[in-house]
Amino acid sequence: MRMAKYIKFLLVGVVFGIVMAKSEAFSWYRIQEMFRFHSFHMYGIIGTAVTLGILGVALIKRFGIRDFAGNPIVFHPKEKSLWRYLLGGTLFGLGWALSGACPGPMVVNIGYGYLTFFIVFLFAILGTFLYGVVKNKLPH
Amino acid sequence: MWSFIVNPWPWWFSGIVIVFVMFLLLYFGQSFGFSSNLRTICAMAGAGRISKFFDFDWKSQLWNIAFLVGAIIGGFIAKTWLSNGEPVKISDATIRTLAAYGFATPGGAQPDELFTWQAALTVKGFLVLALGGLLVGFGARYAGGCTSGHAISGLSNLQIPSLIAVIGFFAGGLLMTHVLFPLIFGIK
Numbered sequence: 001m002r003m004a005k006y007i008k009f010l011l012v013g014v015v016f017g018i019v020m021a022k023s024e025a026f027s028w029y030r031i032q033e034m035f036r037f038h039s040f041h042m043y044g045i046i047g048t049a050v051t052l053g054i055l056g057v058a059l060i061k062r063f064g065i066r067d068f069a070g071n072p073i074v075f076h077p078k079e080k081s082l083w084r085y086l087l088g089g090t091l092f093g094l095g096w097a098l099s100g101a102c103p104g105p106m107v108v109n110i111g112y113g114y115l116t117f118f119i120v121f122l123f124a125i126l127g128t129f130l131y132g133v134v135k136n137k138l139p140h
Numbered sequence: 141m142w143s144f145i146v147n148p149w150p151w152w153f154s155g156i157v158i159v160f161v162m163f164l165l166l167y168f169g170q171s172f173g174f175s176s177n178l179r180t181i182c183a184m185a186g187a188g189r190i191s192k193f194f195d196f197d198w199k200s201q202l203w204n205i206a207f208l209v210g211a212i213i214g215g216f217i218a219k220t221w222l223s224n225g226e227p228v229k230i231s232d233a234t235i236r237t238l239a240a241y242g243f244a245t246p247g248g249a250q251p252d253e254l255f256t257w258q259a260a261l262t263v264k265g266f267l268v269l270a271l272g273g274l275l276v277g278f279g280a281r282y283a284g285g286c287t288s289g290h291a292i293s294g295l296s297n298l299q300i301p302s303l304i305a306v307i308g309f310f311a312g313g314l315l316m317t318h319v320l321f322p323l324i325f326g327i328k
Contacts, residue, residue, distance in 0.1 A: 006206040008168055013207035016161045017214015022145075022222060023154030026215070027249045029230045032238065035310075035317035038231040041151050046291060048155025049162070053296025056163055067169045076171075078284065078294060078301035085301050088282025089290075089308020091275050096309060097316035098324075099272025100250070102287040103280060104174040106273070107208055111215025114250050116260040120273035127277025128178035132193035138282065 020108040028100025035097050084140040095127075146224045162292055170203055173289030175280035177201070177208050241325040268324065275312075283308060 020026040023045055034042035059065070060073050067073050096102055099120045101109060106124060109117035149157070162172040179194065180201040188195035227246040235245055243253050252259065259265040280286040283305045285294060291309070294302025 006203060009165075009170070009203040009206040010210040010213070012161055012164045012168070013210020014214040014217065015157065015164075015210075016207065017211035017216075018218045018222065019149070019154055019157040019161070019214075020211070021215050021218035021249075022149040023151070023158075024148050024228050024249065025154065027228045027230075028251060028254065029228045029234065029238075029246050029249075031313075032317065033230045033234040035313045036234055036237060038233040038237075044151030045155045045158065048152050049159040049292050050295045052156065052159045053162060053292060054298065056159065057296045057298075060166070067167050069169055071169060073166050073169075075297045077297075078299045080301065082304060085283050085290075085304035086308045086311075088279050088284065089305040090279070090312035090315070092279030092283055092286065092305075093309040093312020093314075094316045094320070095272045095275025095277075095279055095312075096287075097313040097321070099269060099276060100254075101272075102174070102276060103178060104211060104286070104288060106276075107212050108215035108218075109250065109255075111212035111217075112219045112249065113216075114255050116255045116257060116269065119260055119266065119269045120276075123270045123273030124277030124280075125178050125181050127274040127279070128175075128281045129182045129187055129191075129194075129277075130274070131278045131281040132179070132182060132187060132191040135191075135193055135282075 016104065017108045017111060020105050021112055026101065026105035026108045026112070031097060031100040081140055084138075087139065095124075146222055148226075148229065158292065159296075162288075162296065165207075168203075171289075172293045173285055174204075174208070174211075175277075175286035175289060177204050178277050179281060180205060241321070279312070 024030050025042065025045055030042055033039045057075065061075070065073055101117065101120060103124055106117050106121040110121065165172045180198045183194040183196060183198040227248050230246060239245070243251050254260070254265065254268065260269055276286070283290065285302070285305060287309070290302040290305040295306065
């Protein structure tokens, strides 16, 4: 396996892990605070990222900016639907507020030394597996 | 400069770094979406024999697994070299509210009441972590993405489906926090 091409993704992951920890977005307390509307902190993080993200994506499209290999950067539109996003999103939110972590922060917590997040992460994998098993019976 | 790094990062700086991560992945020809890794791990473990949903070329997703490994290392680096060791400074209102449910004032990044082994290996403690993880993993794939894929990448690309998903994230989060949380943890 050619490891070299994966190194850059590993390094971007390191930056992601550091920002999740240093922003405190990986903290159960911060998620509680967000869902209780007690602080601007999490809304500021997401709002800043999305505002700059909208600007950047518009610029990429406007000027046809290419990636490092010279290929056009393409954005895949999400498939149009209502129920899968609303129902799936609601189930996700229930779990997010209970465990205090979405999938990325779960593994950042493991690296940070909160090893019990391994339980949360294993069950998240199991949850995805269950979805794959029952998906054809669900409204999408 | 160093004190800026080792203190908790302000929201605006954190937001800039997160969107920088998103654009770096686009520049490297991929896109920011963490929960896809959960599906990839199922596929790597052989779940393709049980459901077609996991029968795909997971090797094409190894870049994201490398990202996941990096995120674990990033957490370790943040804790070991970039931390001042102070507990999370959440608002007094949250501290007071959580105290009513038996949660002590934060002493770190996570509550001992949930994330020490002592707490996690009680029946109730284990069920809370397991159910939380299960809902996140199931919901993320049902919705086709998590906070990174929908709230950051999707909203940046003005995707209506992502907006619906984010509304769902908040509907679920508010329902858990304000309706189910009191039933699970009870006022002490």
